[in-house]
Amino acid sequence: MNSRELILGRVRRALADVPRDDPPYDQAVDRDYLREHGNLGVEETVGLLAENLADYRAIVHRCTDDELPALLAGILSAHGSASVVVPPGLPPAWLSAADITRVEDRAESTAYDLDEVDSVVTACALAIAETGTIVLDGGLDQGRRRITLVPDHHICVVRVPDQVVSSVPQAFERLDPARALTWISGPSATSDIELDRVEGVHGPRTLEVVLVSGAGLA
Amino acid sequence: MSGTYLGMPAFPKAAHEAVGNQTLRANLRHATHTIRGKRAKAVAEVSDWAELREAGKRIKDHTLRHLDRYLVQLEESVTAAGGVVHWAADADEANRIVIDLVRMTGESEVVKVKSMATQEIGLNEALEAEGIHAYETDLAELIVQLGKDRPSHILVPAIHRNRGEIRDIFRREMSEWGRPAPEGLTDTPAELAEAARLHLREKFLRAKVGVSGANFMVAETGTLVVVESEGNGRMCLTLPETLISVVGIEKIVPTWQDLEVFLQTLPRSSTAERMNPYTSTWTGTTDGDGPQTFHLVLIDNGRTDTLADEVGRQALRCIRCSACLNVCPVYERAGGHAYGSVYPGPIGAILSPQLRGTESEIDASLPYASSLCGACYEVCPVAIDIPEVLVHLRERVVQGGPATREGTKVVLKPAKGHAAERAAMRAARWAFSHPGALRTGQRLASRTRRFHPRTLPGPGRAWSDTRDLPAVPAEPFRDWWQRTHGGKDTTK
Numbered sequence: 215m216n217s218r219e220l221i222l223g224r225v226r227r228a229l230a231d232v233p234r235d236d237p238p239y240d241q242a243v244d245r246d247y248l249r250e251h252g253n254l255g256v257e258e259t260v261g262l263l264a265e266n267l268a269d270y271r272a273i274v275h276r277c278t279d280d281e282l283p284a285l286l287a288g289i290l291s292a293h294g295s296a297s298v299v300v301p302p303g304l305p306p307a308w309l310s311a312a313d314i315t316r317v318e319d320r321a322e323s324t325a326y327d328l329d330e331v332d333s334v335v336t337a338c339a340l341a342i343a344e345t346g347t348i349v350l351d352g353g354l355d356q357g358r359r360r361i362t363l364v365p366d367h368h369i370c371v372v373r374v375p376d377q378v379v380s381s382v383p384q385a386f387e388r389l390d391p392a393r394a395l396t397w398i399s400g401p402s403a404t405s406d407i408e409l410d411r412v413e414g415v416h417g418p419r420t421l422e423v424v425l426v427s428g429a430g431l432a
Numbered sequence: 433m434s435g436t437y438l439g440m441p442a443f444p445k446a447a448h449e450a451v452g453n454q455t456l457r458a459n460l461r462h463a464t465h466t467i468r469g470k471r472a473k474a475v476a477e478v479s480d481w482a483e484l485r486e487a488g489k490r491i492k493d494h495t496l497r498h499l500d501r502y503l504v505q506l507e508e509s510v511t512a513a514g515g516v517v518h519w520a521a522d523a524d525e526a527n528r529i530v531i532d533l534v535r536m537t538g539e540s541e542v543v544k545v546k547s548m549a550t551q552e553i554g555l556n557e558a559l560e561a562e563g564i565h566a567y568e569t570d571l572a573e574l575i576v577q578l579g580k581d582r583p584s585h586i587l588v589p590a591i592h593r594n595r596g597e598i599r600d601i602f603r604r605e606m607s608e609w610g611r612p613a614p615e616g617l618t619d620t621p622a623e624l625a626e627a628a629r630l631h632l633r634e635k636f637l638r639a640k641v642g643v644s645g646a647n648f649m650v651a652e653t654g655t656l657v658v659v660e661s662e663g664n665g666r667m668c669l670t671l672p673e674t675l676i677s678v679v680g681i682e683k684i685v686p687t688w689q690d691l692e693v694f695l696q697t698l699p700r701s702s703t704a705e706r707m708n709p710y711t712s713t714w715t716g717t718t719d720g721d722g723p724q725t726f727h728l729v730l731i732d733n734g735r736t737d738t739l740a741d742e743v744g745r746q747a748l749r750c751i752r753c754s755a756c757l758n759v760c761p762v763y764e765r766a767g768g769h770a771y772g773s774v775y776p777g778p779i780g781a782i783l784s785p786q787l788r789g790t791e792s793e794i795d796a797s798l799p800y801a802s803s804l805c806g807a808c809y810e811v812c813p814v815a816i817d818i819p820e821v822l823v824h825l826r827e828r829v830v831q832g833g834p835a836t837r838e839g840t841k842v843v844l845k846p847a848k849g850h851a852a853e854r855a856a857m858r859a860a861r862w863a864f865s866h867p868g869a870l871r872t873g874q875r876l877a878s879r880t881r882r883f884h885p886r887t888l889p890g891p892g893r894a895w896s897d898t899r900d901l902p903a904v905p906a907e908p909f910r911d912w913w914q915r916t917h918g919g920k921d922t923t924k
């Protein structure tokens with residue numbers, strides 16, 4: 215007998231006490247927990263997102279569509295970045311004002327190549343206000359998972375309010391499990407040494423989030 | 433389980449020694465009290481905590497009660513998404529599978545993200561014996577690995593080490609494993625973290641094979657989930673060409689939607705955060721992004737035996753948040769190593785004797801590593817009634833009775849030398865059906881400061897006289913609980 219059959223056989227014998235009419239999945243779980251906490255308006259939800267992001271030591275900026283290129287250029291130069299990784303589908307207008315070396319993420323670029331780059335700019339799939347989380351799903355304006363991991367400085371642009379949900383349950387409704395997802399709440403952090411929080415162990419040490427309002431630059 | 437812990441003294445002896453270690457006690461007290469306070473605040477922030485806890489409990493219970501069906505469904509969906517599923521009945525088989533998979537890649541080193549399942553099966557040692565180096569990449573695991581030490585906490589494995597000890601370990605050992613510690617390394621957490629970053633980055637960048645566990649697996653979609661803080665998880669999950677995930681069969685949830693419950697309760701219960709810095713989910717392989725080969729090794733290793741026990745089964749609901757450790761007065765004094773297992777604290781006291789059986793001295797003593805104060809149950813985000821299982825396992829140790837070992841029903845004999853415990857057992861059962869009496873008994877016992885946490889009311893004393901358990905708290909546990917939580921208990 216192979217181990218698959220062995221284990222499944224053991225499981226079935228172990229569950230001999232479970233009656234045939236045991237409640238099916240949709241009746242077994244009460245979902246009377248909340249879909250969101252509180253009843254905030256659109257602007258307040260965006261405000262909560264900004265507050266929670268900042269509470270987890272992300273640097274938060276707000277601007278309109280028109281202001282975005284100048285803001286991104288300013289953030290990159292303030293950080294002293296000489297190069298930036300650009301996902302294939304990032305709207306070209308976003309970086310139109312930045313005087314900086316652009317590194318396209320290609321299939322053949324290695325982790326070593328990415329390690330040489332100072333910053334990365336991406337969009338996101340959505341952001342969760344209650345937890346201060348941005349979620350990336352590998353869309354063309356976000357790129358491969360590694361590009362937001364290896365460079366030390368990540369700038370993430372969130373379109374508000376349409377990319378903002380209030381809560382974790384609302385996020386799961388909108389996300390596609392078939393795509394590889396990365397949820398990010400603040401920069402990389404550890405509390406392993408006497409529970410003192412230290413930012414930036416392996417992931418980016420600086421996370422800047424730009425909340426941009428308007429129809430969205432194409 | 434792993435051979436690492438064989439030869440451990442039984443809990444009372446190990447605990448007694450740990451209690452005598454001043455540094456360890458100070459490190460532990462600082463850590464558990466800090467997390468405990470923060471956690472209560474994080475939980476109080478969500479008004480529906482009780483409902484989330486109940487939903488989490490029910491999702492896990494339902495899954496366990498139909499585990500065969502969900503395992504098969506998971507296998508189908510992982511395979512459909514481009515992964516390869518392997519089944520391992522025990523630790524040896526799981527290690528063998530991983531060794532063969534690594535060999536097939538032609539590589540001789542792997543990077544690892546912290547995984548209790550791989551610690552449980554002793555994977556690092558098994559790989560090393562075959563000439564394959566496994567690098568732990570979580571900062572705390574690195575500290576433990578470099579210190580030739582064992583983890584002592586589920587979430588903060590190096591909780592027993594202070595910054596000075598960590599600096600000494602880094603200075604002494606890093607050069608043996610790769611990039612040495614920077615010159616003049618001080619003991620500030622920021623510098624220590626930076627040293628770890630530099631040391632590990634060279635390993636991440638060249639890594640071809642990653643090994644992980646998983647916090648959850650979704651049967652419906654074949655999705656795996658890893659929850660972490662540092663980004664070492666993301667490194668191990670996305671940079672290598674091959675990813676091997678070793679996961680216990682109990683980690684399944686039926687649907688994608690179920691994650692909405694656990695991604696609310698897990699971070700708040702473990703690190704007291706609204707959300708941990710990073711969560712990664714992946715479903716098989718993604719073209720051009722991340723590992724192009726994905727293997728899932730599903731391990732039993734005692735889980736089906738645990739499943740066969742109708743009372744003990746609930747231990748498999750555990751989502752390894754470690755909240756029960758941080759509130760446990762026994763853990764706080766004894767430290768994680770005293771439990772002789774990768775699963776320390778209250779959950780370890782019920783999980784290890786079920787996964788491994790109660791034949792060894794350490795496993796037979798673990799159900800006694802508790803004051804039965806119930807704090808572990810109150811904080812548990814999936815409402816595992818740890819005291820109930822402890823009493824049940826005590827009964828098994830002292831009275832013997834039916835159990836399942838490696839899939840076969842056996843009748844255990846009463847453990848030798850436990851005659852006095854048999855009386856204690858009856859007392860404990862009685863006390864459990866009379867909660868008022870238990871409360872009174874505990875308060876009296878701890879106020880006397882002579883027996884607590886080692887006495888039970890009435891005949892229980894016969895048992896306590898034969899045991900040497902940790903020193904008593906200065907304040908009765910329940911009084912402390914009232915004081916520090918101010919009656920603000922938001923759990924059901």
Ligand code: SF4
Binds near residue numbers: 753756
């Ligand atoms: S038993 Fe409960 S509280 Fe303890 S680690 Fe598991 S889930 Fe957390």
